[in-house]
Amino acid sequence: MTVGEDARAAGCRERLDAEMERLGEWPEDSPWLRAAFAALPRERFAPGRLWRWDGWAYVPVDLPIDPDGWFAELYSAPYSAAVTQVTDGRPSSSLSAPSVVADMLDSLRLEPGQRVWDVGTGQGWTAALAAWRAGPGLVVSTEVDERLAGFARSRLAAAGLDVEVRVGSGTDDGVPGGGRVDRLHATYAVESVPWSWVEAVVPGGRIVYPWGRLGHVALTVADDGAGARGWVQGLAQFMGDRTDPGHANTAGPAYAAVRGDAEPEARRALDRDPAVLEKDWHLRFALRVAVPDAVLSTGQGQGQGQCEGGPVVLVHDGDRSWAELRPDAGGRPVLWQGGPRRIGDEVLAAWARWEDLGRPDLYDYGVTVTPDAQWAWQGDPDTGPRWPIGGLHPATR
Incomplete structure (x- = not known):
């Protein structure tokens, strides 16, 4: 230098x-x-x-x-x-x-x-x-x-x-x-x-x-x-394993690429404010645990819904399923989604369960690894609720 x-x-x-x-x-x-x-x-x-x-x-x-x-x-x-x-x-x-x-x-x-x-x-x-x-x-x-x-x-x-x-x-x-x-x-x-x-x-x-x-x-x-x-x-975010590009790859396709020009196949009103997801990283982490393939982004006036103002949450699974959580023309929060799975419903169900668990923070979660299975847990590694990692774990709670 x-x-x-x-x-x-x-x-x-x-x-x-x-x-x-x-x-x-x-x-x-x-x-x-x-x-x-x-x-x-x-x-x-x-x-x-x-x-x-x-x-x-x-x-x-x-x-x-x-x-x-x-x-x-x-x-x-x-x-x-x-x-x-x-x-x-x-x-x-x-x-x-x-x-x-x-x-x-x-x-x-x-x-x-x-x-x-x-x-x-x-x-x-x-x-x-x-x-x-x-x-x-x-x-x-x-x-x-x-x-x-x-x-x-x-x-x-x-x-x-x-x-x-x-x-x-x-x-x-x-x-x-x-x-x-x-x-x-x-x-x-x-x-x-x-x-x-x-x-x-x-x-x-x-x-x-x-x-x-x-x-x-x-x-x-x-x-x-x-x-x-x-x-x-x-809350680290790192690039994925390059020997397995489709696995844990943080880049992945963008929401627009997954949705394309598809029109919403389902719409319903929400009883919660999507704007919460913009700042609550403990909630964001809980959703990551429960729906690990859901790619979530937040912003203002993005996406392809009918209302272009206000906070919006875009979700996709890296394949063909997508969802938007956003205000409608009257300012009421709604869910739009499409594709072979209802990934928006999965995210909302995980959100509700996180609330039922008492809104734990991200440091209240852990991981167990065995030769046959891996799972995430919350609160207690032996008795707390569990979520499978990689599709396998011995029991659900």
Whole structure:
């Protein structure tokens, strides 16, 4: 970097540190993270080209041409990721939001001397932070994209870190080099946890991963290694597993592509205000648990219904079913839907059940993984209500 770029970087780091402090995003239980962020700032792991959404498409922002724009994209906010790669018009890699990285690594409960498998190297930043904590030679990372793996190796080496990066599928392959690890940290979203991840971690060890379209979870492997379970930790949104593009892919088709020019097949009045979904993320998470394939977006005056003003909620299943929750011409909330399933009714039923459960927050949910089945639960892992993950679980409550 040039002298001017170094000065910009220093200013950005100071502002990020202060904003993380103001928002309470530096984890109290993991003070090492603040020091690691300072020692290994994200610009060391960022390519010279980032990508910005201009409202229509992702456009390149190049460091040599637009250094102010580049740094603004890299350090836009604690809750914002920086897109580092675009494939077929969609993001395919990024430097994750600083607050989310801190939260997930805090959830990992990583201690010096522990062996770590970092699944999904990307640019190598989270592997670098883990290595700063664990120590030399204790972090191994897997990346399916050979070009990204090479980039991460070079940046990790430049930072003086002893981290092994291998090309391969972390979803399908075991720990590179064999054996078991104390901690597994995934940087791409999966709906179902590969059983190979549980087998890769020692009893009592931790697995932290982004869960499908919304949320991240920390599992503890059982003492007998026969399963793992743990609580939801936060609201991370990550890109899906690229070895299985249709699985837990947060991009997916847009609402307009699913609906096309189809007219509503059903319409009915609602007894609740769709605008609640715009801000209540605990409710949004409950719907994600109960209807995991429902893609939900909110806004003002969107969609294709007959009233173009006021809050609107668009829902689709990534296939052919869709719904709109919006005000009609008289301002009364209505549901429009179409397609082979009534996904709007499914969302409303899940909403009603969440209210019946006492409106639990997202941290009151957890996940259990066994060799044969996986399920989410609320309140109590043994006696609370359950929802299947991946279509299989042993019992319903």
